Amino acid sequence: MFRLKYIILVNSFVYISFTFSNEMSLHSILNCTTPNGSAGFCVYDEECPPLMQIKYSKSKTRNDSMFLASSFCGYVREKLKVCCETKNTSSCPSIYEPTVESVCHYRGHEISCNEPMLNGVLMYSNCKPNHIPVNALNRLKCVNMTWDQPLPKCKYNCMYEWRCNAHLVIGERRYPVNRQIIQSLSQRFIELSSLNNEDVILNDMEDINSLAVANLLTFIHTNRTYDWQPRLYTDMIKFSHLLNINGIDDLCIKLLENDVNVNNYLELLQIYKKSNNSMLIYHVKFYIVDNFHELMLEEQWLNLDVSDLYWILERDDLNVECEGQVFEGLNRWMQKDWSRRKEHFTKMLKFIFLDRLPPKVILETIMKLCAEASKDCVPMLTDKVHWNNDLDVSKPTRKCRKYNKSTILIIGTYNLESMTIKIYNPDEGILSDFTDIKMENVYFSTVVLNRKLMIFGGKLNMLYDTNRVWSLDLGTKRLRELSEMKKKRSFSSAVVIDDLIYICGGFNPNDGYLNSVERYNPVDGTWSFMAPMLTTRYNHASTTYDGKMYVIGGLKGEEYLNSVEIYDPKLNQWTHGTPMQTHRISFSVAVVGDGLFAVGGYDGISYLSSVERLDLVNQKWMKVKAMPEDDVGVAVPYDNRIFMINRFVVHEYIPKKNVWKNSTGHINKNFRYFRVLPVLQRSLNTD
Known part of the structure; x- marks a missing residue:
């Protein structure tokens, strides 16, 4: 040697x-x-x-x-x-901790962690399955014969050792659990377990990742989501389904919205496709839609699966500034492996809005690629582009796709046995069905946040006030129930400020008319009481402007109100605003520009056609053009206009011209107790 x-x-x-x-x-x-x-x-x-x-x-x-x-x-x-x-040898002490798994490296080589460590050794640690950390699991380095961070420690996943009184046995692994906790969540565990047998053997779960099982059991016992990794979500969801434990898939989706990023979206998409988890696939795909321009410039974009690229290009709601960015994303993907991918170029080019591209790009780039791609490409391009002798090859166009285009969501009922959701396109006057929800509820309040329609309280079966809360994912059309409000409420109002939801006022038989305010945090699912309103009220209206909430009108016992209250969430404080000129209940408010419009309603004597505008700068009300007819429908702001929607007709108000006109289309005379919300088209899964 x-x-x-x-x-x-x-x-x-x-x-x-x-x-x-x-x-x-x-x-x-x-x-x-x-x-x-x-x-x-x-x-x-x-x-x-x-x-x-x-x-x-x-x-x-x-x-x-x-x-x-x-x-x-x-x-x-x-x-x-x-x-x-x-x-x-000058060294750090060796580490042997039975609850910790460690890997040590010394100058690029992996070494045993169970012997004295030389200066320069790096140690990476994680808790063993069934354990959670006692302290931070930082990377350790041996410096001057001592470790630069506290040594890692972990403990069993039960909150207290005495609570672990049974084991789940999956393959060769045994997971300590509390029998009563698991039985309270899983009917299947009850069927498999025996009071005289500490081991519950699960024979159909050997292929599930052990860390996924340990993490899920930790959450069940401690309510902690430590080390929940997006790559494990499919196994965690599968494990929860096999045990018939509800709610885990929704929790994974909520965490995924924060975990998916530019570095892992492609890996996660591939993992979720292998497991055929449509919910997780959908959320990752919409992450791509929302971040298209950023992602298509990264190296990972070039490895996107062809079927996923077809789906993305077909979307009319890509977050792009102009159509040229869409073609740039397609071209970058094609050039990665042109010889193999060019067979898709002609078909994918059909999803590009060629009339929105600079003519120079069409003539100098696309025409050349078409000639190389297939014999059908050039004729297709010629038919799709309207050629003329005056084509200006130097003039670009910057029309975008409809990423920020809104539509109107209408939630109501025909028969009180279920809730029907429709989509109304004001520009085209078209009403289309979206989905139905099995829910017998009226007089609820609603908001849309993060592609979810949130429904708060109401009156079940027209009889019982409730504090229940539901969330409908507008992409997957899945309905799930969230944590309940602290108070039962019907005829309340709801607004969103900085991704937090505020529910104001309302009524229930036990407390009567309410002035209480609750705030919901969608991240951790918790409710908190905030400063109460200055006046009890229900059947009122609320909206937001400049980070503050305006609560207007409504009923206080038998008194019809015209008062206005303004809430500052930063100070958790209410102040009186300028009262309306008219007392109103069952009316709507909408903010357009720096004006707040109170539209229609009922004043205790008659239904109203009047409309008044609050100048949000000077805080002064003034009457504006009244509606063509008395109305207790729902007003919604849309594209610097206001649409007043009832069962029979849609009225359109143009604030700049102070004029009303009848819009095309109507809802349905049998459609009742409805709410109307503006929502981004990209939030809706209409496939």
């Missing part, structure tokens, strides 16, 4: 130099035998105090010099290394 080359004497330290035919193995770098036959580490000379003491000794003998020379074991970047007896 090597031959003796020469012997040199430097600073009274004799080194024997060798010429090696191969690089040193890990064994030769870290482990060696000292001249006296003891086990040692091959380290830099300054890391071995006994040899350094001999090296600089003034009374060094010939035997000492030969011992030093025989201790030589290599060099790195001209730094000499010696074989130092293990017990004498």
Whole structure:
């Protein structure tokens, strides 16, 4: 393996130099035998105090010099290394913690963590399955014979050791659980378990990731989502379905919205497709839609699956500034492997709005690619583009797709047995069905937040006031129930400020008319009481402007109100606003520009056609053009206009011109108790 080359004497330290035919193995770098036959580490000379003491000794003998020379074991970047007896090596203490799994690295090599660690060793730790961390699991480094961070510690996943009174057995792994907690969540666990048997064997779950099982059991027992990784969500959802535990898939989706990012979206999409989890696939795909321009510039974009690219290009709601960015994303993906991908170019080009591209791009880039792609491409391009002799190749167009285009969501009922949701397109006057919900509820309040329609309280079966809360995912059309409000409420109002939802006022038989305000945090699903309104009220209206909430009108007992209250969430404080000129209930408010419009309603005597506008700068009300007829429908702002929608007709108000006109289309005379909300088209899954 090597031959003796020469012997040199430097600073009274004799080194024997060798010429090696191969690089040193890990064994030769870290482990060696000292001249006296003891086990040692091959380290830099300054890391071995006994040899350094001999090296600089003034009374060094010939035997000492030969011992030093025989201790030589290599060099790195001209730094000499010696074989130092293990017990004498400057090192950090070894780590053996039965609840922790650790991996150690030393200068690029993986080594055992169960022996003394040399300076420079890096240690990475994680809790073993069924355990949660006691302290932070930071990367540790051995510096000057000590670890630079506290040593990692973990504990069993039950909140208290005595609560673990059974085991789930999956393959060769045993997971400690509390029988009563699991039985309260899982009917299948009840069927499998026996009071006289501590082990519950699950034979159909061997392929589920053990960390996913441990994380889910930790959450069930401690309500902690520690180390929930998006790549594990499919296994966690599968495990929860096999045990018939509800709610885990919704929790994973909620966490995924924060976890998916530019670095992992493609990996997650592939994982979720393999597991055929349509819910998770949908949320990752819409992450791509929302971040198209950023993602298509990254390297990962080039590896996107062809079927996913077809789906993305077909969307009319990509978040792009102009159509040129869509073609740029297609072209970058094509050029990654043009010879194989060009067969898709003609079909994918049909999803590009060519009339929105600069003519120069069509003539100089697309035409050339078409000629190379297929014989059908150029004729298709010629038919799709309206050529003319005056084509200006230097004039770009910047029309975008409809990413920020809104539509109107209408929620109501025909028969009180279910809730029907429709989509109304004001520009085209078209009303279309969206979905139905099995829910017998009226007089509820609603908001749309993060592609979810949230429904708060109401009156079930027209009889019982409720504090229940529901969330309808507008993409998957899945309905789930959220944590309940602290108070039962019908005829309340709801608004969104900074992604937090505020529910104001309302009525229930036990408390009567309410002035209480509750705030819902969608991130952790918690409700909190905020400062109460200055007046009890129900059947009122509310909206937001400049980060503040305006609550207007309504009923206080038998009194019809025209008062206005303004809530500042930063101060958690209410102040009186300028009252309306008319007392109103069952009316709507809409903000357009710096004006707040109160539309229609009922004043205790008659239904109203009047409309008044609050100047939000000067805080003064003034009458504006009245509606063509008395109305208690629902007004909604849309594209700097206001649409007043009732069962029979849609009225359109143009604030700049102060005019009303009848819009095309109507809802349905049998459609009752409805709410109307503006919503982005991209939020809706209309496939």
